[in-house]
Amino acid sequence: xxxxxxxxxxxxxxxxxxxxxxxxxxxxxxxxxxxxxxxxxxxxxxxxxxxxxxxxxxxxxxxxxxxxxxxxxxxxxxxxxxxxxxxxxxxxxxxxxxxxxxxxxxxxxxxxxxxxxxxxxxxxxxxxxxxxxxxxxxxxxxxxxxxxxxxxxxxxxxx
Ligand SMILES: O=c1[nH]c(=O)n([C@H]2C[C@H](O)[C@@H](COP(=O)(O)O)O2)cc1CO
Ligand SMILES: [Zn+2]
Numbered sequence: 001x002x003x004x005x006x007x008x009x010x011x012x013x014x015x016x017x018x019x020x021x022x023x024x025x026x027x028x029x030x031x032x033x034x035x036x037x038x039x040x041x042x043x044x045x046x047x048x049x050x051x052x053x054x055x056x057x058x059x060x061x062x063x064x065x066x067x068x069x070x071x072x073x074x075x076x077x078x079x080x081x082x083x084x085x086x087x088x089x090x091x092x093x094x095x096x097x098x099x100x101x102x103x104x105x106x107x108x109x110x111x112x113x114x115x116x117x118x119x120x121x122x123x124x125x126x127x128x129x130x131x132x133x134x135x136x137x138x139x140x141x142x143x144x145x146x147x148x149x150x151x152x153x154x155x156x157x158x159x
Contacts, residue, residue: 007155009040013097014121014148015155020047021078021099025056026071028063031078031100035086035115038093046081050074079106083113095119097148101126107134111141118145 007015013034021032024047035043050059051074060069067073076084079102083091092114096102101123102110110118118138125131138145 010097010119010148011151011153013042013095014099014119016042016045017078017097017099018121019157020045023047024049024078025061026075027061029100031098033078033082033096033098035082035091036095036097038095038116043088043091043094044082044086046076046078046083046085048075048078049081051076077103077106079103080109083109091115100124101131101145102134103130104133104137107137111137111143116143118143119148120145121148123147 013036017032017034019032020034021030024030024032026048029048031048033046035045037043050056054074059074060071062070063072064070078100079096079098082096083106093116094114095117096110096115097119099121101120102118123131135145
């Protein structure tokens with residue numbers, strides 16, 4: 001009989017999004033994203049971080065203060081990096097596994113690339129206009145989104 005405790009697709013891909021988030025240097029919110037084709041092949045991954053050449057040590061990670069001294073104007077979102085990291089040609093019908101509900105700017109890009117479903121872990125900014133705008137666009141575009149249901153299982157990776 002086959003192994004019974006293998007990871008299901010949702011667990012596997014959300015696990016990869018969670019692991020990718022561990023690469024993030026953001027001290028407040030690490031985000032990971034994994035884009036998967038219709039036939040369950042990984043197309044791309046990403047996490048939130050400073051653009052290439054913009055040092056993690058020199059650019060600010062502050063949340064508050066003058067605009068130029070906060071992270072927000074510099075950091076690349078996980079979803080945006082996952083889109084930009086993709087070297088293939090075809091993303092139509094793909095799914096996005098992401099640890100935080102996408103912002104409006106990433107949502108626009110995801111829609112334009114033909115993403116058909118979003119599976120997210122946290123929706124901690126659900127009350128913000130940014131996320132409301134995302135959902136409005138996704139609803140209009142007929143793109144489904146659902147919250148990942150945790151299975152309360154630890155998968156230990158010894159590194
Ligand atoms: O969809 C997203 N994807 C994403 O990667 N991020 C990143 C930008 C920031 O580095 C961090 C959010 O920071 P904070 O929670 O401290 O405001 O997460 C933020 C959002 C906003 O929803
Ligand atoms: Zn975003």
